[in-house]
Amino acid sequence: MFIENPIVRGRFLERINRFLARVEIDGEIMTVHVPNTGRCKELFVPGATVVLEKREGIGRKTPYELEFVYKGKRLISIDSQIPNKVVMDNILKGKLDKFVGYDVIEKEKTYKNSKFDLRLSKKDEVFFVEVKGVTLEENGVVMFPDAPTERGTKHMMELKKAKEEGMRAAVVFLVQMDDVLYFTPNVKTDVKFASALKDAIESGVEAYAYCCDVKENFIDIKGEVKIKI
Known part of the structure; x- marks a missing residue:
């Protein structure tokens, strides 16, 4: 964009x-x-x-x-509103193969006690997606969060619940930079979030990370980044 x-x-x-x-x-x-x-x-x-x-x-x-x-x-x-906009734009344009084939794409939809960034749906499936922006980088490794996040931990727990109830669920880490090695949860800063993410993934919640092409007046998804838990 x-x-x-x-x-x-x-x-x-x-x-x-x-x-x-x-x-x-x-x-x-x-x-x-x-x-x-x-x-x-x-x-x-x-x-x-x-x-x-x-x-x-x-x-x-x-x-x-x-x-x-x-x-x-x-x-x-560093704009925290950008990740949702970029991910939404790429889904609408059919550029992310993991998120194609849905008839309805809605923003900020509630499930239990959480409001997820996106809900994708079609006749026989509901898919909740939570997007997290990533700005923390050390020696090419990018991490989330950069501060403890109770809200983020709750999101992971409730994505797990959605999956257990037969829905599709995913977290997307949008890395707001390019040329990174891999993404990993920031255990030193928030071990509870890291544990909740690991538990969610082991329960079937999907996790994706994407780096971005970033210029002084432009940002868009460039490619997928490996996740290490």
């Missing part, structure tokens, strides 16, 4: 809180919106080159949205 609004580069200065940061743009210090409430400590470092989307709209408190961060030469998308 392309970013249609104007794009500018800046220099990251500091994160103010979960939603705001200070960035230097053309010598001017600006407060910008951060569309990712995760920690991203390895990305949001003083002096990092960032890419921002200029947005204008009624009610906006900041004119810029922080969309990408350079980690060395590696460009990483």
